[in-house]
Structure formats: C-alpha cells, structure tokens
Amino acid sequence: MISKEKKQEVIEKTLEYFKKANIAITDEEKTKIEIADFGLNEIEITGLEILVYVNTDRVCAKELVMLPNQTCPEHRHPSVNNEPGKEETFRCRYGKVYLYVEGEKTKNCKTNPPESPDGSYTVFHEIELNPGEQYTLYPNTKHWFKSGENGAVVSEFSTKSRDESDVFTDKRIIRVEK
Numbered sequence: 001m002i003s004k005e006k007k008q009e010v011i012e013k014t015l016e017y018f019k020k021a022n023i024a025i026t027d028e029e030k031t032k033i034e035i036a037d038f039g040l041n042e043i044e045i046t047g048l049e050i051l052v053y054v055n056t057d058r059v060c061a062k063e064l065v066m067l068p069n070q071t072c073p074e075h076r077h078p079s080v081n082n083e084p085g086k087e088e089t090f091r092c093r094y095g096k097v098y099l100y101v102e103g104e105k106t107k108n109c110k111t112n113p114p115e116s117p118d119g120s121y122t123v124f125h126e127i128e129l130n131p132g133e134q135y136t137l138y139p140n141t142k143h144w145f146k147s148g149e150n151g152a153v154v155s156e157f158s159t160k161s162r163d164e165s166d167v168f169t170d171k172r173i174i175r176v177e178k
Contacts, residue, residue, distance in 0.1 A: 021094035021153040039174030060161040066147035074144035085139030088158035092129040096148030120170035
C-alpha cells in the first residue's frame, strides 16, 4: 500500500501533467484523483493516476495520467451480470502511449513490460498512440499499456466502468483496495 507522503507526491506530479496537457480541472476534481498502485507498491513502475469525470449506468469519462515509463498491467473487462464488459476508447492527449492488445505479436516492440511472474503479460500487438490519436478496445479484450519516457495523459471514453470487476493476468494485482 502506498504511503500518504508518496501518494501526495504522485498527486502533485499528476497535476503537473494535467497542466502540460492543457487540461483544466476544478479544485473539487483535484481531491478525487485516484492513485492506483495495484497493490504492488511500485507506483513509478506499475501504476496509474485516474480522474473520473462521470461514470453512469451507460457511459464513463476519465483522464489517465502516467508517469514516465509507467505501466498499467495486463487485464480485461469481462461481462458482469449478463451485461457486456467495458468498451473503451483511449485518446492520447500528451506524451506517448504504447498499447498492447490481442493479435499478431509486433516484431521489435518499442518497449517492454516490467518484470513480473511468468505469464503476467501475454499480448504483444503494439499500437503507438501520440497526441490526437485514439484506439477503441472491445469488451473482454486483454490489454496493457505503458507510457513513453515523458509520461502521458490519456482520455478514456467508455461504457460503464466496473474497475472492481477487471480481471488481471498477474494474480498479485489488487485493483480496488478494500
């Protein structure tokens, strides 16, 4: 679990990234930034900084901030209560994001996942997103993503988000702290 001091440090960095991406957020939104370390306590390596604008029964909009070379671990969004899993579109706003999805393995990937237990990263079809570029993921598609050396800001537009239902390949991952 991340310490209060480390969490505050990462929030300050997150606010700097919003400024770099020219994304204005309110004082109230600043208090709602989630620092997800996935239970690994290695936030600079595996983590994600999240601001949820809206999450209703039908739609969700978020900003995802990634520190330099930070990875969001491999996962998928399964069906929940007979409803399809989350469909999401990532739109890069700042920096560079390497998105890895199911499909033919890309030769000479531009980045690698962090060290983890065998089998924690299984998809290696690389999609590079630069500012203004976007990609849509369909429900139950395995994926992971990593920022470039300058970090990244990504807008996510999706159907209802149920982060607590995400299925991670790495069984050590804790998405939502109890």
